[in-house]
Amino acid sequence: MKSIKVWDPAVRLFHWSLVAAFTANALILDDDTKLHQYVGYVVVGLIAFRVVWGLVGSQYARFSSFPPSVTGATGQLAEMATGRKHIHVGHTPLGALMIYNLLFTLAVITLSGYLMTTDMFWGVEWPEEVHKISITWAEFSVVLHIAAVIFESRRTKVNLPRAMFTGVKVLPETQGGN
Amino acid sequence: MAFSSRISRRKAAGLLILMTAQVFCAVFFVTDVISDYQEVGVDAVAHTHLYIETLATLSLVLAILFEGNVLAKMLRRQAHLEASLNNARAAVQDIMDEQFEQWGLTPSEQDIATFLVKGFSTAEIAELRGSAEGTVKTHLNSIYRKSGSRNRTEVLSLLLDCIMVTGDKSAPTQA
Numbered sequence: 001m002k003s004i005k006v007w008d009p010a011v012r013l014f015h016w017s018l019v020a021a022f023t024a025n026a027l028i029l030d031d032d033t034k035l036h037q038y039v040g041y042v043v044v045g046l047i048a049f050r051v052v053w054g055l056v057g058s059q060y061a062r063f064s065s066f067p068p069s070v071t072g073a074t075g076q077l078a079e080m081a082t083g084r085k086h087i088h089v090g091h092t093p094l095g096a097l098m099i100y101n102l103l104f105t106l107a108v109i110t111l112s113g114y115l116m117t118t119d120m121f122w123g124v125e126w127p128e129e130v131h132k133i134s135i136t137w138a139e140f141s142v143v144l145h146i147a148a149v150i151f152e153s154r155r156t157k158v159n160l161p162r163a164m165f166t167g168v169k170v171l172p173e174t175q176g177g178n
Numbered sequence: 179m180a181f182s183s184r185i186s187r188r189k190a191a192g193l194l195i196l197m198t199a200q201v202f203c204a205v206f207f208v209t210d211v212i213s214d215y216q217e218v219g220v221d222a223v224a225h226t227h228l229y230i231e232t233l234a235t236l237s238l239v240l241a242i243l244f245e246g247n248v249l250a251k252m253l254r255r256q257a258h259l260e261a262s263l264n265n266a267r268a269a270v271q272d273i274m275d276e277q278f279e280q281w282g283l284t285p286s287e288q289d290i291a292t293f294l295v296k297g298f299s300t301a302e303i304a305e306l307r308g309s310a311e312g313t314v315k316t317h318l319n320s321i322y323r324k325s326g327s328r329n330r331t332e333v334l335s336l337l338l339d340c341i342m343v344t345g346d347k348s349a350p351t352q353a
């Protein structure tokens with residue numbers, strides 16, 4: 001067993017705050033309340049923080065450590081298709097694509113949601129349509145994200161949900177080089 | 179037929195991007211169909227349009243699953259060939275893959291059998307696949323069992339035999 005510290009406290013706090021805020025607005029709070037709007041502003045703040053942290057944060061939090069890569073993604077899919085497993089210490093290529101997808105989708109959700117509250121777009125239909133479609137996509141993405149985390153944890157024998165709580169990835173001895 | 183792995187890598191990436199776009203559409207259509215059913219309620223039985231919409235959505239979902247299968251096969255083949263740009267080698271790999279399928283080898287076993295043919299030791303295969311040696315040995319044993327052979331040499335003989343036979347068959351058509 002080899003333990004590596006990967007997720008700094010800021011990354012973990014960001015992740016779970018976003019989970020709480022998204023769950024509250026998507027499943028619990030009434031859409032027409034002021035509170036729904038405030039939680040939306042919190043999400044904007046969280047996304048802005050994550051973007052800044054992606055530039056100046058710790059090693060595995062930086063965007064430069066998980067650049068979006070289609071060839072990386074097909075490489076990871078090939079590992080799944082052949083039953084090979086080589087551990088990625090930070091984000092995996094598919095995981096990275098999911099992060100960019102979620103950050104972008106949440107930005108679209110909050111922007112369209114904000115537009116719905118402005119006088120300028122009062123009674124205009126498209127911000128609401130965009131808001132709805134992007135929420136559906138975000139909900140699908142979240143379900144896919146959770147399913148993929150469980151699948152990858154089982155495939156690679158690395159407990160990924162626990163790493164997002166403790167910040168430490170525990171890697172099996174046979175993997176990661178030797 | 180045989181094509182260079184650089185081209186097939188680009189094809190796989192293209193297919194992945196296409197699938198992502200289709201998944202986005204499918205999510206939209208599926209939720210749309212569901213909300214349509216909720217809107218019309220029991221009257222849904224009389225809505226021919228809804229039936230067609232449902233069928234169209236379902237076929238899109240099926241198409242995505244089919245593409246996923248094609249992508250997995252493509253990636254496996256590519257992984258087996260690795261950096262080989264040699265057409266003859268690709269053709270031999272195709273014949274071997276077909277034989278692996280006939281033996282009923284799992285994707286992991288097919289991968290290990292390919293490494294075996296290339297002459298890698300058990301320890302080397304374990305390192306290449308990032309798994310324990312014991313796991314590779316278990317896979318090797320089921321490869322022997324499924325192919326009806328007792329050791330590496332016999333597996334290689336069987337494969338060599340089927341490559342030569344296939345070569346014979348294709349000879350007249352090529353002439």
